[in-house]
Amino acid sequence: MTMQFWVIQTLNSLALGGLLFLLAAGFSLIFGLMRIANLTHGAFYMLGAYIGVSILQFISNLWIAALLGGLVVALFGGLVERFILRKLAGNELGQVLVTLGFAYIIADFCLVVWGGDPIPLPTPEGLESPVEIAGFMFPAYRLAVVAIALATGVALYLLMERTRLGAMIRAGVDDMQMARAVGIPVSRLFTIVFCLGSALAGAGGILGGPIMSAYPGLDADMLPLALIVVILGGVGSLVGAFVGSFIIGFVYTFGIALFPQLAYVILFLPMIVVIAFRPRGLFGRAGA
């Protein structure tokens, strides 16, 4: 094991952590506000990656593709929320099962449209070659993914803590009935948050494309990781999603690199430790 191995794996961990954050932040926000465990989230990530594949055939710019793909997935998520999930308000289990149903529909739809072979997304121009920092070679694109995840984290934090919209969302999370009573349009917030979460997942799929490609089963690979992130970090907590993502990014990447056969068993360990001592997760609040 050379030093280069550890450095590269660390960067891989950070990149995976960043992608997981894009996925888990939306999941966590949706759960926190709407009490919906959105099991479609992994499928949104995969759908984003495949839509990215198609967009890139017309526009060869990954960043624009990520924005457009995020928008398409957000639109789809908004429709699901507005026309199906809303009708099931109060029926928590029903909502979860519907999101699970859509996860299957989307997964099979992707298989029909894009086929069963993995499709890699091209790395954006200028980021293909590694950069040298302090004598080590870093894949430039992974650094960019980490930077985007950090920027998204900061932007979400500012949105939640410094804007009127964020204040209304926080009010809805804390006490929905009271928020409604003081005139906050909670139903509209639901749609906004669901679209935002879907957009993050979809864009994450495209940004992750150059690293992990688009392939059938991508959803089933990402959803458990996102779930464990949210369980670790605490549902509804942005900071929790952030910290949890990078913990799981490291544990999973090093698990795969060092004990490839037992990577999933290793994932299990941080989860048990946290659940044993803090059942609500590291940053989960009582009552959440």
Next chain:
Amino acid sequence: MKKAAWIFLLAVLLAWPFVAGEFYVNLASQIFIAAIFAAGLNLLVGYGGLPSLGHASFLGIAAYFSALLSLRWGLDHSLSAPLALAGTTLMAGLFGLIALRATGLGFLMLTLALSQVLWGTAYRWVAVTEGDNGLRGLTRPQIFGINLDDSTAFYFFALLVTAFSLWMISRLVASPFGAALQGTRDQARRMSALGHNVWLIRWLTFVYAGFWGGVSGLLFVYYHKYIHPASLSLTSSAEAMLSVIAGGSGTLAGPVIGAAIIVLLKNYVSAYVERWNMLLGFVFVAIVVFMPDGLVPGLKRLWARWSKP
């Protein structure tokens, strides 16, 4: 009237292998296996109010244990079956300790995450599980010298085990413990104020449901003589959940009817189209939106309306 219906059902079940072809006999065996699996899950979902999306763990653990014990150590079925069930029950106890740190959606997410960890491990730990190839070369047990490789013999074996399992599950529901379990579902705080240990009731139910999941897992691996990580997947858990919801959670007959519908759908649809997953998704959405309390309560309502002039 009720007695007549039971006798009719028994007659049909006993006569089935002699009137139906082998394909239908095997189909019935698959329904039996799915019925035990769903009925066990129903204890959690329907009677305990604990929505588990990880019940496939127990089916898979029992099947893998049994397969590994006979393949790696050459154990006979008379040893491997009880060991596999004991191992499954132990794992259910452990998973229950973790998953029951939460209730409601938190419980659902924990059970899902736990079962996905198992699924991923079954895929990756090639040295033990053979990964995506699955474990081959398994056998069915011989019982009193009767070879279960014959589909009719297996049908009656599965029928007996299923009848016993469903009876045991219904006994639990009818017992004082079952009443307490339903109490924890409806009014957990009051139950706790009345001196019931709510957590313990839930944990014991989780273990009991896991045990019956293990029983269905043994039948499953005997039937297929093969086990693949797909049996541990979310799809496997979701099909069981769909059986419970479609038939009617919290009823004894519901999961059995639901399991029959899912097995029939799966077999017939996959014979004509390849799109089982898409159909599964649509069935999920349709049932939750249009028939939220399932077939059995829905039909009961219709029956009550019809029989009352």
